[in-house]
Amino acid sequence: MATLAPQSAAARAPDPLDVSRSELYRDDVWQAPFAEIRARGGIHWHDQTDYGPFWSIASYKPITYIESLPDVFSSQAGGITIADFREGVDVKLPMFIAMDRPKHTGQRRTVAPAFTPSEMARMTDDIRRRTADILDELPIGREFDWVDTVSIELTTQMLALLFDFPWEDRRKLTFWSDWAGDIEIYKDEAKRAERLKHMFECGAYFQQLWNSKLGKDPTPDLISMMIHSDAMAEMDPHEFIGNLILLIVGGNDTTRNSMTAYAYGLSQFPDERAKLEADPSLIHNATQEIIRWQTPLAHMRRTATQDHEVEGHLIREGDKVALWYISANRDESVFDDPDSIRVDRPNARRHLAFGHGIHRCVGARLAELQISVLLEEMAKRRLRVEAAGEPERVLASFVHGYRKLPVEVVRY
Template sequence: MDDGSLDFKQAAEAEAWSTPIEALNPAQADLFAHDAMWPIFDRLRKEAPVHWSAPNEEFDGYWSVSRYQDIMAVDTNHEVFSSADGIVLQTREAKIEADKRPRGNSFIGMDPPGHDVQRKTVSPAVAPANLQALAPLIRERAGKILDGLPIGEEFDWVDLVSKELTAMTLATLFDYPQARRRDLTFWSDMFTNAPGFGPAKSWEHKREQADACFAAFDDLWAERVNAAPKFDLVSMMAHAEATRNLSATDYHSNVVLLIIGGNDTTRNTISGSVYALNKNPDQYDKLRANPSLIPSMVSETIRWQTPLAHMARTATRDFELQGRTIRKGDRVVMWYVSGNRDDAQIENPNAYDIERARPRNHLSFGFGIHRCVGNRLAELQLTIIWEEILARFPEIRLVREPLRTHSVFVKGYETLPVVIPTRN
């Protein structure tokens, strides 16, 4: 880490503990981009586990829920905490832009019964039987990706490995042309980045690329709806009784959800695993000595990384939580990134421990009706890539600190510079 990043983190920590508690605002993308948000969440869990942040220049007022059990209570109570107004804490600017276009609803942005029937339509794509069928293909692709990496030369792990494997898998799920698979990665980054970050140059640029994405998927719908049903996500939606009459905006919203959901979690955990093992060489030694620890390592990385930092809900009525009254219409942010570091629930939570007794005891996939539909696919891809890595490379060495995503939602890596010194 360079001195500038260290100075930033030290200043952020001092500010987190000196700022009056009522003035704390954890939704600062600059903090996440410098991995400097932890002290704010440490303080919130300790002093104000249900905390109100007043409106500021960037956001309307919102509640922060920072402890594991309180997050569970919100996440599993969809009757009081609704997803219908969106599942991400939006900036005011983003809300204004969103209001310029017709709004659709994906199933993650719906409450029952609409949520249930739409989710059920696509869930067979990630059911155990299909994952078993996908596994050999994922393994073949992982092997080819790894065999093509340079040895002894610096390269970007995010670009050549994390993005590539997830794009291949996502293209298969959509039956999207493999030759254009990186369209999906690009569009995911366009949807999740604010202008000036990632590939997004401006709001106009984001609108143009959203239209390009939707045009491509409209073509897929037109092709699939007039053909015999196939086992891909678009065909499933085009033929299922619950979704075949979706409005264009609802279809587009589901496409966005599936692109982001199929990309960010797995991609950023693949990168996060390389980073975490480099930062914890004793754990890397354990993994090399005992590859049977891979499934545990995967779950521990998903917790430690927390690839999506939060989910948001809207209160449908007044509700008391930890002595604070959340009013009807208030936005409530569940900070998974904080709950996964709650020492009341997880022993020594800041440690990266691939032999943790209950490694799947984390919040990263959410809970309740909106628990990540593709969680097993994410774990499968991570497990396979690491089985193939250990079969080939004694070490993947971090060259310098990564460039992190500038976002309070996606907690990930833009670049991760590494060197593979040698092959097995």
């Protein structure tokens, strides 16, 4: 199916089922169109959107089916977001999440040792100490921005440690992540050019880190792991930048936005918060439930490499396919009362927020650990977060997150 040039938004009436519209996520009204698509069978073809035509896969079952066929539904052919690459405007920055087998396998295996259970055990005390330091400095009973003070700071510190990144410059990681993950920039060529400039600045900074570790003994940071691997030691500069961006965005957005969802979400469900406060043994399950409820990356994109039928729909070679994890995690056929947070939900761990199959998030354990430690340290101090207003949300259909959240922290 040929890709058509998208009409401008002003030239057509909005399609109520066009779930790529960024304002749905900014205004937190995305639930209804996805529920309608699921009610119609969970698969829907969009003729015209700002991102061109594509299939929306909105139900749990067909998403896991497509994810189980990575050779039929490619991550490499068109990239991992519904925003297309533009010749003459963009520069390809390959990354292993947007690669197919066998290259994907080798590069993923290179970084996977940073996220093993033994590494999680090694890092736990440090994560707990840093979390405690931040919580002990919170202004009890006074309003502050949870996103900047807690979520961004904790995740940026973790990224700095993973990369052995200079501590005083760690906020650069947040800055680069925000530019890299914003697919709204697709619609503005000037901003696309500015993003490219920032990505090359990121690459140049990390090239200096890389050079400083050449010829040195292996250390447990990601740069050293790349240097001492067969699969990634000889990456060209664009591939190096691409994989850095993947690890920065992946390490930043999932954890940062789930930490904010904990603060905001439990304020919306005070009975569930009370249940968690009364029984801290629910923390690990609550962590999975918060990640499900938030779904920090709304979608991943695949491109069909051949004609293939999915639940009665013929997806043709070259078609763009959006896997809406955010909708699968609200699928009524899998999760009872899916729009609510239930800290004791029995199947919370079945969520698809980390994807499914060979591309499942390599850093999932670390994200879960950081969030669980935050909840444990809050419980240890008997601290409760109360939202003091509505959050400012990200205007995007890819990163599903928060810019700001005013809160007060009180003791219970």
